[in-house]
Amino acid sequence: MPHDDYEVIMFSTADRKQFGPFLFPPYIKDNTPLHPLNFTKDGRKLSLETVEAQYQKRQENPNNLILYIRDIAGDVTDGDKESDENNKDFSLTWVKKGKDLIAQVEVQKERIFSYEAEKRQALKESFDSFCLTLEKLEHNKRLRPGGLRLAINRIASSLPLLFSEILPYMYSFNRESRYINLVPGMRLAVHYNGNAKSCQNLKQNKI
Numbered sequence: 340m341p342h343d344d345y346e347v348i349m350f351s352t353a354d355r356k357q358f359g360p361f362l363f364p365p366y367i368k369d370n371t372p373l374h375p376l377n378f379t380k381d382g383r384k385l386s387l388e389t390v391e392a393q394y395q396k397r398q399e400n401p402n403n404l405i406l407y408i409r410d411i412a413g414d415v416t417d418g419d420k421e422s423d424e425n426n427k428d429f430s431l432t433w434v435k436k437g438k439d440l441i442a443q444v445e446v447q448k449e450r451i452f453s454y455e456a457e458k459r460q461a462l463k464e465s466f467d468s469f470c471l472t473l474e475k476l477e478h479n480k481r482l483r484p485g486g487l488r489l490a491i492n493r494i495a496s497s498l499p500l501l502f503s504e505i506l507p508y509m510y511s512f513n514r515e516s517r518y519i520n521l522v523p524g525m526r527l528a529v530h531y532n533g534n535a536k537s538c539q540n541l542k543q544n545k546i
Contacts, residue, residue, distance in 0.1 A: 347360050362499070362500050406446070407443055408441065409442075412433060414481055417433060425468070451498065
């Protein structure tokens, strides 16, 4: 994940509890409606809880996240939709820009900035389901070879994520099953906390 211009942001809830840290992508700037810190009242920044309530009132300007991903189109035509009716957060439509077909991915706004654990989990489940949809598209040659990984990285790096969500979104990390999707160039290291002797013979392995 690129780190230039990313912001690390903590939020305070109405009862003054700290929530975060979030890693905010560079496309979210202070002068855009998407940035929660753009909402102010009496010169003070509003909490994430208050911001989320204001989003619900902006029906005329829903501010869904729209991403355009180039160079992944396979055997598709302009206007084709790849959405799953059961996925309430992510959808894909192929649009023509000049001579190129580009993937237009739309992410619904309701859960993007939420700090509620249930909504964060629901968003991740929708993301995982969407990744399975993309995998089927690549298998059916509706995505170019390698388009799946490009699309996943592009989407994941454009979402405001908690630090604890970065590895699960970017590399499918699962603590319970001890799974992570390694990609070329990654370095895997095993560390044992407080037990130096047990790791004397362990070496870092580059994949």
